[in-house]
Amino acid sequence: MKMQQALFSGALAAAIVLSGGAATAQDALNSKLPARIRDAGKLVVGTSPTYPPLEYKDTATLELKGLDIDLVEEIGRRLGLKIEWKEQSFDQLINSLDTSRIDMGASGMTDIPARREKTDFVDYFSTGTQLFTMPDVGAGLNKVEDACGKPIAVNRNGIFLIRLRDFNEKVCVAKGLPAVEYVLVDKTADARLQLLQKRAAAAAQGVDAIRYLNEQKESADRGKFKLIGDPIAVDYAGFGFSKANTELRNVVADAVDAMIADGTYSKIFAKWEMPYAEVKATMINVEPRRK
Structure with a gap:
């Protein structure tokens, strides 16, 4: 009985340490967010769910599914934010970022010079x-x-x-x-x-x-x-951000790099059978990050 209690106590202590570490990491990322987003407690993300396996709607449940959906939900968890999805046509995404109707675009957006005129990208997979x-x-x-x-x-x-x-x-x-x-x-x-x-x-x-x-x-x-x-x-695909929103851009890149480091990123890519598209680190506008 005493041995069982000792084992339980040890397991509980380990769980507390692990959960404390996760909370600390979340707090550190959350503190880097723009005050407007941190105070709102949510991240408004635009997507055009017509492009499996990146984003699409389950025909039975109408639930959003796909690689991008899983990645963004995990980013939200790590930032301590609820994800609010806004569905729109693909050609509206950059304008929606520019006019602050969305905070972030997640729709398999290829990072190319023409789009970079108005938009910054956190590149997260090769395509x-x-x-x-x-x-x-x-x-x-x-x-x-x-x-x-x-x-x-x-x-x-x-x-x-x-x-x-x-x-x-x-x-x-x-x-x-x-x-x-x-x-x-x-x-x-x-x-x-x-x-x-x-x-x-x-x-x-x-x-x-x-x-x-x-x-x-x-x-x-x-x-x-x-x-x-x-x-x-x-090419490389990226999450899109307004050029005025570099704080958010950078903290999302930090979250994705943390996912790469701890293996979560690879697990999500494996789920969608896309290991060939993985990158070793995020880039900003097809350039290595300056940390």
């Missing part, structure tokens, strides 16, 4: 633009050069069209191959639809999303697609 097709549509499309001269479906609003145009100039035109035919759509999901309906020979979107759709067990599109070579460009 890239991937060309892909379907076996019965893109016969003979085995390497990226094979896509030159073909109709390629791509979202007109974002990084994939920028990278596809770069590819066309630097690979197709530079090598004397036929130019890409652009099949422009308003949403990335529509690019896949053009492919499914055989209106395009290939499509371009993020490597993380197409691998998710093609490989994850619960995906309705599992095995439908064929990746064409390696990504045509490699």
Whole structure:
């Protein structure tokens, strides 16, 4: 009996020490927050939940799910803040940051110079633009050069069209191959639809999303697609912040770096089958942090 009491007392003491350490870490991060956010006790985060595995809605429960959702909820826990999600279209996110309607954007936002004119980024995973097709549509499309001269479906609003145009100039035109035919759509999901309906020979979107759709067990599109070579460009995705909100930007970066250090970050990436996208440390605007 005495031995059991001793064991229980030891376990209780260890739990108190561990919880005290967690509280201390949370307090340290919380103290770095802008007073407005700390006093409100919440972080307003904008997202466009149409891009699995990063953010999407469960069709049965309408609950937000995805890599970004899990990461941000963990960031909120570490900062001692409740996360208030605001759903909006992807093209509204930067304006919402600029007008303070949201504190942070979390929607697989690729960190590129044009977006940096108004927005700062905490880069937290690597991504890239991937060309892909379907076996019965893109016969003979085995390497990226094979896509030159073909109709390629791509979202007109974002990084994939920028990278596809770069590819066309630097690979197709530079090598004397036929130019890409652009099949422009308003949403990335529509690019896949053009492919499914055989209106395009290939499509371009993020490597993380197409691998998710093609490989994850619960995906309705599992095995439908064929990746064409390696990504045509490699980029970094980041959480977005107003340029006037550097305090919040920096403390979120601190929280993510702590998650990387203690293994929580890797566990979340493993859950969403994206270990290939992990980074060793956050960056600010594609530059190593100055601590």
